[in-house]
Amino acid sequence: MKLHKIAAIWLVVSMTIISQDILAEGGTSSGVVSWVPVxxxxxxxxxxxxxxxxxxxxxCIMSALSKSKWSLADALSEExxxxxxxxDGSGGFKxxxxxxxxxxxxxxxxxxxxxxxxxxxxxxxxxxxxxxxxxxxxxxxxxxxxxxxxxxxxxxxxxxxxxxxxxxxxxxxxxxxxxxxxx
Structure with a gap:
């Protein structure tokens, strides 16, 4: 399963649990809930x-970058x-x-x-x-x-x-x- 699908599922499950907890603790329509430490x-x-x-x-980012031509050395270099x-024929350069x-x-x-x-x-x-x-x-x-x-x-x-x-x-x-x- 793709990572973004897992994140979406996690978000839906988390929001469902949070909303059920608020209703179970007597949440009102005004949204005011007394704090109960977890x-x-x-x-x-x-x-x-x-x-x-x-x-x-x-x-995941490192895995994707390792399969590409991107290089940290190039990214940290400047033109x-x-x-x-x-x-020059004598072992030097000109x-x-x-x-x-x-x-x-x-x-x-x-x-x-x-x-x-x-x-x-x-x-x-x-x-x-x-x-x-x-x-x-x-x-x-x-x-x-x-x-x-x-x-x-x-x-x-x-x-x-x-x-x-x-x-x-x-x-x-x-x-x-x-x-x-x-x-």
Whole structure:
């Protein structure tokens, strides 16, 4: 069965169980229900299922990428203009010259330390975000109250910073199209 079908089934089953629990506890038409803490083992099961789902998703992504031509090394590289070299016959290299007598410049991918630092930083921020999120979920499950909603909004907004480099890249591509062409 495909992963998206399993996720859809899981969502339907979860919503059914939640709605039955609300009705069984005397849920009213106004939607107001008194909080009854769940069993501690259930909290750990839910958190475990979320973590397991994350690991399964990562495994599916890694499996799909291993069957493609995509490369992390290429993704972390950036284009650089370098002089084309040719062997000079004495074991060394010399610049390849064009018809105008100038060295030929070629564009190739070179390792980018800034992109590697950004990747490692993003992974660390993501792990911290997930860790604090798990504590917030645990607190909500135990008390029925989210830990300070204003702080939660700030927390979720901070999680969006993981996508800031992508947004900057998209805006730069947009402005690059609007810039006058060099001749």
């Amino acid at each position: 069993e501690p083992w259930l909290i750990y099961v839910v958190i475990g299922v979320i973590l397991l789902g994350g690991f399964v998703s990562l495994n 650089a203009s370098v002089v084309s070299l040719e062997a 610049p390849r010259l064009g018809a105008d007598g100038k060295p030929i410049m070629i564009t190739e991918l070179r390792a980018s330390s800034s992109r590697m630092i950004a990747l490692v930083g993003m992974i660390l921020i993501l792990l911290m975000f997930l860790g604090f999120g798990i504590f917030a979920m645990y607190s909500f499950a135990k008390t029925g109250v989210m830990p300070n909603p204003e702080n939660m909004v700030n927390f979720l907004a901070a999680g969006m910073t993981l996508f800031a480099p992508y947004l900057v890249n998209q805006f730069s591509a947009l402005f690059e199209k609007l810039a006058p062409k060099k001749s």
